[in-house]
Amino acid sequence: MGEDRTLTSDGPIDEGGERADLDAPEASGEAANEVDDDHSVDTAPVELGDLEPLIRLFETLAVAERVDNECQRLQTSGVLSFYVPGGAQNAVSAAVGCTLEEGDWAYPSYRDLAMYLARGGAPRALFDQLLANGRDPAAGRQLPGRFSLPGGRYVSVSGALGTQIPQAVGTGIAMQLRGDHSVTLVSFGAAAVAQSGFHQGMELAARFRPPVIMICSVAARAGLQGSLEGRAGGYGVASRTVDGGDPVAMLEACGEARQTVRDSGAMLLIAELPDPALSAAKNNGGLAARRAVETQLEELVAGGPRAPLLSERLAAILSTATDTVREASASAAESAPPAASRALEDIYGEPSWMQQEQSEWLA
Amino acid sequence: MGEDRTLTSDGPIDEGGERADLDAPEASGEAANEVDDDHSVDTAPVELGDLEPLIRLFETLAVAERVDNECQRLQTSGVLSFYVPGGAQNAVSAAVGCTLEEGDWAYPSYRDLAMYLARGGAPRALFDQLLANGRDPAAGRQLPGRFSLPGGRYVSVSGALGTQIPQAVGTGIAMQLRGDHSVTLVSFGAAAVAQSGFHQGMELAARFRPPVIMICSVAARAGLQGSLEGRAGGYGVASRTVDGGDPVAMLEACGEARQTVRDSGAMLLIAELPDPALSAAKNNGGLAARRAVETQLEELVAGGPRAPLLSERLAAILSTATDTVREASASAAESAPPAASRALEDIYGEPSWMQQEQSEWLA
């Protein structure tokens, strides 16, 4: 990005260059194992059509849960030095990711691996990044969990809390200016609320009313002063509080929020996560969320003829997810580390004399 | 400050060194012309005793108004390159200044010359600073209007909007820790609300509930998003909105706020200034405020035997104020500029080799 942008008369700006599109996933030869755009697996029967959105949510959660588990295993065994599980935030993150449309932009937090998956990221690419190998598009520069998704309008997470909030609002304002009817999503945790980025983002959102969903995942309101709903109101920004432990409710709320921000500008969606002190392990949140979608799906087909079909479908998803994640992790572990030269690339559009000279130091 | 601090078992920290105390104004030999601690003038008859607080407010406003006028004259004639009038904020600033007690700390804004006066600053010292001459304790380093008041617990104003807010909260927290029953006051305008300093200050105030009055002077809510009252509530900080154009109401509100913050922690006082678009000239606010106090005083003695006494007293104040300000301005204009050596002083407790060496450059 950045180069070769051409101006369209109205609407979003054309992306030139070599970006893959979401609906044209990279020909990496492993499409069958990828969680790609429509998240269908080959066995998908048409009869479950109306359930597909929930099934996609289920699948995203299933993969995210397995990624979390695998990463905790890798961490225990010392392969991964750093990992922050999606955990209880998987439900929120998957729901948001399943809601966003292709032209939408996402500014995720470091817990949003489920959003990465729902946005079209493949588990294999995800593990390439987690293990910071040579296939990582960002050359292993980022801490594990801060993903890049080429072509995915999923902005690589920064280590500084809250900085993504005014950035997202800027992208939303740009959409307004360009007559782009997409929306921008920004996700953050409770700690970012005290940071200036939150304040700046809310001020800008109140002034320009861009199509931005600001989603704050909070666990038991820990660390928050006062009322987040009250604060949003104080800025003149609409807010809504949702049970972040209920992925189905989240999915619905995200869909409505998407409409709301397109109609009337930015809003703050407050996702209440289960109190971490109440759940046995951080990662239980991920499991509980996937189960919740399962239950909902089962209720929708209960006693009917689709029940066995569904059950078969979900089982297939789980088993594919297990295989995919295992394979992705194994494959990533075998890949070579990033080339030394990458340490001095991607600084400027063209390397300056400093980077050129210093490439000698890498030898 | 900073050196020679000795710890008292409890209560505020002793100030060693050469600081003058508020109740022991510097022996600068011009006490008669000073607006000093109790603001009495020699002619004060005991009979007006119950009116003294309002008379002090009147006097502060009268002097502030004359300073504003004189500075605008100096600016027009090119003597002063920069001046921001107290203007409509004089009422707020004088009321706050008259409310604070000796041990209280003030973090003023650049419009708070009336607070400087009420806090014990002499007009002559004020003009020494405005004209940045050699008698300015800060050696003319600050832009005109950013006053220093030695011993006055009136912190020199910075050019960065909003930075004083978390500082004031820090001072308030320190008071709490030290069992000091004083309060801290911080004053700022609408623009500072968008700055991160406001957000940080509110977060800290909500968490620690220190004895801090945060006073925000807003004109017609210009530049503000949403509701300031709503925001305060969102942080969990109490707020109160007062007519900043009414100095008598302000004085009362400030007194109450002082009690409130000592009892239950920080609050936001929102002073609504007259819409600048509605007043003929910015400085009219200052005049209107002084008149308002006059009217109130006149009503209190109306038809009674004290009316002529009061009238005489107020006339004397006005005429003294006029003379004092004229004299202060003239005296300041004649004083020599700051010594060159001051350009490298007050950097460290002891100058480093850099400042020592560079003092040669000043020759």
Add this chain to the structure above:
Amino acid sequence: MASLNLVEAVNYALGAEMESNPLVVLLGEEVSESGGLHGAAEGLLDRFGGERVLEVPFAEGGLLGAAAGMAMYGLRPVAELPFAECLFPGLEQLSVEIARLRFRSGGEYTCPLVVRVPYGAGIGGGLDQFESPEAYLTHSPGLVVVAPSNAYDAVGLLRSALRGDDPVAFLEPRRLYRHESMEIPETDYEVPIGEAKVLRECDEGVSLITYGGMVPVSLDAAELAAEAGHEVEVVELRTLLPFDIGTVLASVVKTGRALVVTESRKHGGFGAELVATLAERALLHLEAPVERVAGLDAPIPYAREELYVPDSSRVLAAIERLVSF
């Protein structure tokens, strides 16, 4: 075209780029009233409307964050700061986010935006508004830092900045805004990033390296030195990061004497980088110690600012020390 001074040139170049490229937008504080604090945006709101000229809340981190989000999306934002110290609230966005985004994302996202920074002493700006902030910017690979000293270069550098691939900090010496007017060509010329300009040549004598607000002071000193029989070659960097190392080295290798003139505080300033580069790469050519003429290691006072900021007599004295070494 009419003759323009530096601030008029910035205004002109902004207008012209906004005219020719609908992706260029301007964000700033009080840009609707009187075109911002210094008038550089004058008339642009009327010409381009509130969608292209955005008045933002008073928060420079938000200003730069929003500009970054716009640049990532594909716009070409220009963010105007009121004065140099306003960089501080925005420095996290500039240093950690904007400068590193291309690297962080493996080249996927870029932030081609321009931050305009009115800076520098000499205008009675007081001690906390108009410092020389380049040291806080030139330690950030990924950023480009430019500092024009005249209307011609301002137009050409702003064009290059708005057409390049990288985020650019555009330092505008406040003291030169109305210093001098000059004829601006009608042509769509650019001044390339990374190219210094030799303003005054000589074969032997002293190489004086400078930029921004110190250019006129340096030229004055060079003139005075010439009158006293000492030749001075004046190299104006124009781009600070990445600076034109070839031109700087060539000059110093030729003359054997180097003087670096900056307005910023001496210690830890950008001048140190220039001197260090010479000590590393031109040591054998040096016939005298390298000197820095710089601001005092102190904040800039409102009164007696002339004590802080280098003037031509301090520069001249250094030239004389170097030639008589």
Add this chain to the structure above:
Amino acid sequence: MASLNLVEAVNYALGAEMESNPLVVLLGEEVSESGGLHGAAEGLLDRFGGERVLEVPFAEGGLLGAAAGMAMYGLRPVAELPFAECLFPGLEQLSVEIARLRFRSGGEYTCPLVVRVPYGAGIGGGLDQFESPEAYLTHSPGLVVVAPSNAYDAVGLLRSALRGDDPVAFLEPRRLYRHESMEIPETDYEVPIGEAKVLRECDEGVSLITYGGMVPVSLDAAELAAEAGHEVEVVELRTLLPFDIGTVLASVVKTGRALVVTESRKHGGFGAELVATLAERALLHLEAPVERVAGLDAPIPYAREELYVPDSSRVLAAIERLVSF
């Protein structure tokens, strides 16, 4: 006393100063849980209670602003940052407010506080957490900047910082937190601000000037050089602002060869100031160009961090270039 590593030494010195001076308070993020991100505050909440150990909201500008207000009032606050990049949100408070307050107020107000900054690569911290931030601090007259490399100096410098009159940025090399343990004397010793220490002496050879996280790397390289027959004098600055110019100059005047080793990005780093000082003041004594060994002009990557950060072989290569010049 037990043998302590660097982070334990910080913890010990904090506790001891809080014990002896009731004005000392600690502010930080998550200092109640496990003593902050790195455990440096471990046990202090239990010992001194919530009035002396304050857990603040996640906002570093607020943290430093509140600390400034406490220091002005008369307390001795220690503000703990989670990591170096967290300086940026607080840099306006540090650079514009805290460093300039004494000057701004004509000496009326001062800000004697300590900001603790865990910094530096070598621990897999990723590209936006543990940079070397000294260039952002050493351009601020009014600030003191120190960087211990071992437990003994950490205790002594922290004592001096908490007893002095100036605000101090206390840089803690994260990679050395658990590098080495040493016996700490029971005595109430201080390490004076502004005094470098010669860790390894020689009469001729190369003067290697370094600090913080690069001290062990430099000593290793000096050892390797010695094995190859090249003598190296290693000067550890300990204080960066104001650095010990006397010791540095004396060493370089003696050896005639200087190498500056820093972990920070090379361009515009604090190393440039050291080299510039030598070019200005010791030029005639130099028998070889001054060299800088520094980090790459790039952000610090998570993977292959070793490419970014100088190691003893890069230092050794520079020593060899200098001696064979």
